[in-house]
Amino acid sequence: MINFICNVQEGCIPTSIREDLEKGIMTACNDVLGQEQGPIEFLWTEIPKGFGFRGGYPSTTSQVAGSIPDGCTQEKRELLLRKICDSWSSISGTTEDEAIISIRDASWSDKTGYK
Amino acid sequence: MPYYRVITPKNALSYEQRQKIALGVTDVHCGISAAPRNFVHTEFLELDETGSFPDDRGRGVKSFNTKYYIAGRNRGGRTDDTIAQILNGMLEMFCDITGVDSNEVSGDIIEGKASWTMEGGHILPEPGEEPPSWYEADKVLAN
Numbered sequence: 001m002i003n004f005i006c007n008v009q010e011g012c013i014p015t016s017i018r019e020d021l022e023k024g025i026m027t028a029c030n031d032v033l034g035q036e037q038g039p040i041e042f043l044w045t046e047i048p049k050g051f052g053f054r055g056g057y058p059s060t061t062s063q064v065a066g067s068i069p070d071g072c073t074q075e076k077r078e079l080l081l082r083k084i085c086d087s088w089s090s091i092s093g094t095t096e097d098e099a100i101i102s103i104r105d106a107s108w109s110d111k112t113g114y115k
Numbered sequence: 116m117p118y119y120r121v122i123t124p125k126n127a128l129s130y131e132q133r134q135k136i137a138l139g140v141t142d143v144h145c146g147i148s149a150a151p152r153n154f155v156h157t158e159f160l161e162l163d164e165t166g167s168f169p170d171d172r173g174r175g176v177k178s179f180n181t182k183y184y185i186a187g188r189n190r191g192g193r194t195d196d197t198i199a200q201i202l203n204g205m206l207e208m209f210c211d212i213t214g215v216d217s218n219e220v221s222g223d224i225i226e227g228k229a230s231w232t233m234e235g236g237h238i239l240p241e242p243g244e245e246p247p248s249w250y251e252a253d254k255v256l257a258n
Contacts, residue, residue, distance in 0.1 A: 007158075050130045051159040053137030055152040063118070063156075074230060081233040096236035100116070100156075104231050110175075 001106070002029055003041040007063040010049045013092055018044060024087030025064070032080040037069060064088060065102045067109035077103050116232060116239065117144050118156045119205065122168055122184040125161045128213065133159050135212045143204035147197065148189075148242065151250050154234065183215060185222030190229040192242045198224050 004025055006018075013021070022042050029040055052059040064084065072080075081101050088099050119140050121133075128136070137157040144155050162168060170177035170186065177186060185205050189198070202224050210217050229239040240246065 047158055050133065051161075053134065053140075053157040055155055056134065056138035056141040056157075059156065061156065077231065078233075078238060081238070085233050085236060100232060100234045102227070102232040104227065108227065 001038050001041070002033075002066065002068050003043070004064060004066045005043045005045065007045045007047065007065070009047050009052045009060055009062065012060050012094070012098075013062055017091055020091050021088060024091055025066070025084055028080055028083035028087055029066075029068075032076055032083065033068065033072070060094070061098050061100060062088070062092075062094070063100045063102070065104065067104050067106050070105045070107050072103070072105070116156075116188060116190050116227070116229075116234070117148075117150060117154065118188045119144075119158070120186040121157065121159045121209070122165075122179070122186065123159060123161055124165055124182060125163055127161070127183075128159065132213060136209060139208040139212060140205060143208050144201060147201050147204065148193070149245075150242075151245070154249075179221060181219055181221040183209065183213075183220040185209065185220065187222065187224035189224055189226050190232075190239060190242050191226035192229070193226070198226075 006013075006021070025042075026040050029037065047059075050058070052061075054061055066084075080103055084101050084103075085096060085099060088094070088101070089096050121136060121140075136159075140157045141152050141155040144150060145152050160168060165182055166180070167176050167178045168184075177184075185202070187202065187205070189201070202222055206217065206220055206222060209215065209220055229241050232239045240249070
């Protein structure tokens with residue numbers, strides 16, 4: 001199971017392009033990890049204006065955090081990060097500087113989730 | 116990263132307070148860690164009922180037993196003392212700005228591998244291994 005949390009600033013990533021952004025991430029995952037990794041789930045959250053800051057000032061930065069099965073090599077992880085970053089920037093029209101992409105091992109995500 | 120989420124009751128803080136706290140978070144983190152200011156992210160999450168929130172640092176729900184909570188996520192590799200120093204600085208700064216009593220706010224900081232994150236199109240370096248180019252954005256902010 002792979003899942004992604006996409007945390008975006010209000011007014012920066014229109015809801016109309018979210019499906020395309022998801023498709024871009026799915027394509028990247030399938031290319032790098034293979035389709036046998038199973039379904040990919042997405043959770044979108046939006047930070048209201050006035051509630052997100054970067055360096056102390058209003059932020060336009062999106063955070064895309066994925067959780068993948070353990071065992072991915074760093075080489076594959078970096079390739080996946082690169083592909084998702086490129087896809088996100090291309091589809092959203094935002095700069096690379098406005099996206100933080102993380103790909104974590106599932107065991108880390110489970111451990112830090114305080115279930 | 117670093118990423119700090121400040122959890123509050125509904126309508127507890129004004130915009131001005133939130134911005135002061137976001138600047139304070141940046142000051143505290145950068146004062147101790149020497150990270151570039153432009154890399155410090157602060158988000159405020161208002162809850163209808165305190166006690167727990169969806170923890171987007173991982174999967175699941177984080178429970179807490181104070182009125183306010185600061186949930187941090189940093190690059191791994193710092194000592195426990197440094198992490199404690201950062202957290203204590205955050206809590207003290209929060210109380211100074213809001214006037215909230217220190218027993219009404221708590222927090223924690225978890226660490227993730229720097230090499231698992233791409234920011235600004237680059238894989239994050241480990242703490243202490245930041246290249247000079249990392250600080251270019253700060254020069255722009257300062258001008």
